[in-house]
Amino acid sequence: MARLNEANAVLAKEIIGRYPRPRSATIPLLHLAQQQDGYVTDEAIKHIGELVGATSAEVLGTATFYEMFKFEPVGKYLVNICGTMSCALLGADELMHHAEHKLGIKAGSTTADGLFTLEHAECQAACTEAPCLQVNYRYRYRVTPADLDKLIDDLSRGRLDGEIPPHGTVARVRQHIPSDRAVGAVAPEAVTGAPEWTPPSPEAKK
Amino acid sequence: MSGTIYPHAVGFVAGDRPRIVTDRFQYHDAHTMERFLATDGYKGLRAALAKSPTEVHDEVKGATVLGRGGAGFAAGVKWGLTPQGVWPRYLVVNGDESEPGTYKDRLLMELDPHQLIEGCLIACYAAGLSQCFLYVRGEMALAQERIATALNEAYAAGYVGKNILGSNFSVDIVLHWGAGAYVVGEETALIESLEGNRGMPRQKPPFFPAAIGLYGKPTIVNNVETLANLPWLMRNGVEAYTAIGTATSPGTRMVAVSGHVKRPGVYEIINGTTTFRDLLYGDEFCGGIRDDNQLKAFVPGGGSAPWFLPDQLDLPFENKLVSAAGSMLGSGAIIVMDDTTDIPAAALTLTRFYAHESCGKCVPCREGGTWLERIMRRIVDGHGTERDLDQLLEVGEMICPGAFPHAASERLGLGAVPFPYKMTTICFVGPSAYAPVHSALTLFRDEFEAKLVRRNLIPVTVGAGDDPH
Ligand SMILES: Cc1cc2nc3c(=O)[nH]c(=O)nc-3n(C[C@H](O)[C@H](O)[C@H](O)COP(=O)(O)O)c2cc1C
Ligand code: SF4
Ligand code: FES
Numbered sequence: 001m002a003r004l005n006e007a008n009a010v011l012a013k014e015i016i017g018r019y020p021r022p023r024s025a026t027i028p029l030l031h032l033a034q035q036q037d038g039y040v041t042d043e044a045i046k047h048i049g050e051l052v053g054a055t056s057a058e059v060l061g062t063a064t065f066y067e068m069f070k071f072e073p074v075g076k077y078l079v080n081i082c083g084t085m086s087c088a089l090l091g092a093d094e095l096m097h098h099a100e101h102k103l104g105i106k107a108g109s110t111t112a113d114g115l116f117t118l119e120h121a122e123c124q125a126a127c128t129e130a131p132c133l134q135v136n137y138r139y140r141y142r143v144t145p146a147d148l149d150k151l152i153d154d155l156s157r158g159r160l161d162g163e164i165p166p167h168g169t170v171a172r173v174r175q176h177i178p179s180d181r182a183v184g185a186v187a188p189e190a191v192t193g194a195p196e197w198t199p200p201s202p203e204a205k206k
Numbered sequence: 207m208s209g210t211i212y213p214h215a216v217g218f219v220a221g222d223r224p225r226i227v228t229d230r231f232q233y234h235d236a237h238t239m240e241r242f243l244a245t246d247g248y249k250g251l252r253a254a255l256a257k258s259p260t261e262v263h264d265e266v267k268g269a270t271v272l273g274r275g276g277a278g279f280a281a282g283v284k285w286g287l288t289p290q291g292v293w294p295r296y297l298v299v300n301g302d303e304s305e306p307g308t309y310k311d312r313l314l315m316e317l318d319p320h321q322l323i324e325g326c327l328i329a330c331y332a333a334g335l336s337q338c339f340l341y342v343r344g345e346m347a348l349a350q351e352r353i354a355t356a357l358n359e360a361y362a363a364g365y366v367g368k369n370i371l372g373s374n375f376s377v378d379i380v381l382h383w384g385a386g387a388y389v390v391g392e393e394t395a396l397i398e399s400l401e402g403n404r405g406m407p408r409q410k411p412p413f414f415p416a417a418i419g420l421y422g423k424p425t426i427v428n429n430v431e432t433l434a435n436l437p438w439l440m441r442n443g444v445e446a447y448t449a450i451g452t453a454t455s456p457g458t459r460m461v462a463v464s465g466h467v468k469r470p471g472v473y474e475i476i477n478g479t480t481t482f483r484d485l486l487y488g489d490e491f492c493g494g495i496r497d498d499n500q501l502k503a504f505v506p507g508g509g510s511a512p513w514f515l516p517d518q519l520d521l522p523f524e525n526k527l528v529s530a531a532g533s534m535l536g537s538g539a540i541i542v543m544d545d546t547t548d549i550p551a552a553a554l555t556l557t558r559f560y561a562h563e564s565c566g567k568c569v570p571c572r573e574g575g576t577w578l579e580r581i582m583r584r585i586v587d588g589h590g591t592e593r594d595l596d597q598l599l600e601v602g603e604m605i606c607p608g609a610f611p612h613a614a615s616e617r618l619g620l621g622a623v624p625f626p627y628k629m630t631t632i633c634f635v636g637p638s639a640y641a642p643v644h645s646a647l648t649l650f651r652d653e654f655e656a657k658l659v660r661r662n663l664i665p666v667t668v669g670a671g672d673d674p675h
Binding site: 018019020021023024025026027028030031052054061062065066067068069080083084085086088089090122123124125126127128129130134136137138139170171172173174175176177178180181182183184185186188191192193194195196197198199 | 258259260291293294303304305306307308309311312331334336337343344345346347348350351353354355357358361362364366367368373374375376377378380381382383384385386387388399400401402403404405406421422423462463464465466470471472505509539541543547551552555556559562563565
């Protein structure tokens with residue numbers, strides 16, 4: 001499957017409907033495509049362009065700016081080891097070396113069985129829990145080499161399937177705005193006046 | 207505490223200090239609607255709706271709620287900068303937290319999402335903002351899940367959406383999430399990203415987002431922690447808020463202390479009066495340097511901030527005093543280095559970060575950041591020369607012309623150069639690549655020199671025309 005499938009196309013329309021301008025949904029839809037296929041395909045880029053009213057080049061231009069989007073298959077588990085200052089002060093380099101050794105690959109590559117991709121990451125907002133890493137954007141704190149070995153073994157045996165979805169899925173819960181409660185997005189140029197609850201402007205008071 | 211998710215970051219519940227934004231963190235189910243409603247949840251919103259928007263706005267101004275995202279600009283003043291009679295106006299919540307060392311907004315989003323939602327609603331009501339976009343960093347899966355769940359509950363219960371609590375106040379809050387790019391935390395880049403574009407900062411002035419922002423309309427960008435202060439303020443009033451802290455820095459702020467301390471963690475401290483020494487050495491906070499080592503240096507306000515020495519430990523968390531001493535409080539992140547730290551190597555980790563995160567729009571940042579990283583790498587790897595040290599300063603001069611802020615040092619007989627600096631770039635990423643280099647080189651030049659290639663090791667038999675380098 002490469003274009004968004006039927007269910008995801010419905011979801012895409014719901015997401016687009018929340019924004020005053022459809023193009024604002026570009027990044028959420030790229031995530032949706034990556035959730036579907038594990039990475040962002042050319043066909044998905046084209047489909048997203050059709051949905052939000054942009055050219056494929058424009059969607060691709062946006063997509064390539066952001067590090068989370070992958071344009072070729074990556075491992076089922078993306079292991080991001082933080083190497084920024086707080087983690088570096090507490091052994092991030094050693095942890096990375098250990099991970100490279102354990103997985104038998106260099107950072108930036110994928111294991112032959114397609115299970116793991118290892119990456120250098122930058123600060124993950126867990127600096128007090130250094131050194132830390134994320135697997136498919138789920139945190140592991142104060143990771144020792146032994147913890148890392150156990151993590152890799154657990155993932156390989158599917159023991160963490162309930163907690164860590166395959167690469168592509170970030171949040172497993174989505175926002176849904178019930179139609180009877182929604183205010184509804186309005187194109188900015190269609191808004192003519194102040195919201196109902198705001199006080200009358202000084203000019204109007206005169 | 208929810209022991210499994212936050213095994214270590216327990217600092218925020220220790221001691222009997224005032225807790226404006228972290229009070230619910232003591233409950234393992236703080237993120238649920240039940241717990242929220244049982245602990246004064248949405249009472250701040252009710253209090254706000256009982257007043258006029260203007261009264262609420264005046265209270266936020268009166269309390270001087272300082273922005274917690276970096277610049278420390280008062281929220282009430284910022285809301286007042288929207289041009290008269292131009293509609294619609296938007297609220298964009300900055301939950302992109304990615305400044306090195308910073309760890310607080312993620313906790314607020316994961317542990318108490320309803321408090322943030324309540325804060326957003328109060329801001330929208332007061333400033334006439336008709337739609338709110340809650341921009342959460344892409345890599346924060348749990349924060350996104352918790353906020354999505356909370357929003358779904360809040361919509362169903364009538365706290366968000368049409369005719370909130372039966373009033374004529376109506377606002378949609380849309381959860382939006384990014385995809386990994388540090389510079390998107392800069393407010394105009396955040397807006398570009400929210401419009402579906404590459405997250406590159408816009409030139410400002412002339413136009414600040416409060417005047418021309420999302421879709422060209424007036425837009426307030428506020429940090430997560432800033433907004434999380436509002437429910438407490440509405441429930442307890444201006445007097446209670448300003449009774450904590452000092453006149454110029456009222457209330458509390460969340461600070462993450464990482465690196466070489468005994469108890470790294472996130473702490474809610476009193477603004478304006480708590481000192482760096484209290485925080486790093488106090489028993490109720492970090493409890494001293496690890497292994498009882500000596501403190502060598504610390505980054506006081508996120509990776510972008512010039513470094514402090516033990517000389518500055520007695521400064522309180524007060525913007526003006528810290529600026530005068532040569533740095534900034536920024537995003538409330540302290541990174542501590544003990545006397546075992548290899549200073550050039552530590553500085554390199556930050557320079558590499560900013561060089562890597564440059565969006566490429568300005569030449570001094572794009573080229574200069576890469577140069578700084580390469581030269582630093584060469585020095586750290588033991589291949590640097592005396593010339594490289596000069597070159598670091600020359601590149602820095604291109605990014606930030608003139609004197610660059612730094613701390614005073616008794617040991618070196620140095621006086622402070624106050625913050626801020628001049629810059630040739632659109633945003634602060636370029637200068638931030640230079641700040642750690644400049645601090646490290648100014649305060650610890652001997653450590654750089656010790657790593658240089660010794661000139662007297664160059665063989666004296668080099669022939670004419672041979673370049674020894
Ligand atoms: C490069 C850069 C990155 C930034 N990153 C963040 C961030 O992750 N979160 C944040 O709240 N503010 C960040 N800021 C500050 C924002 O531009 C903005 O000032 C802030 O969100 C305003 O909110 P406040 O007034 O409530 O502090 C960043 C600024 C720059 C220059
Ligand atoms: S300073 Fe760097 S990150 Fe900021 S706009 Fe310029 S090139 Fe982009
Ligand atoms: S430096 Fe590693 S999480 Fe911040």
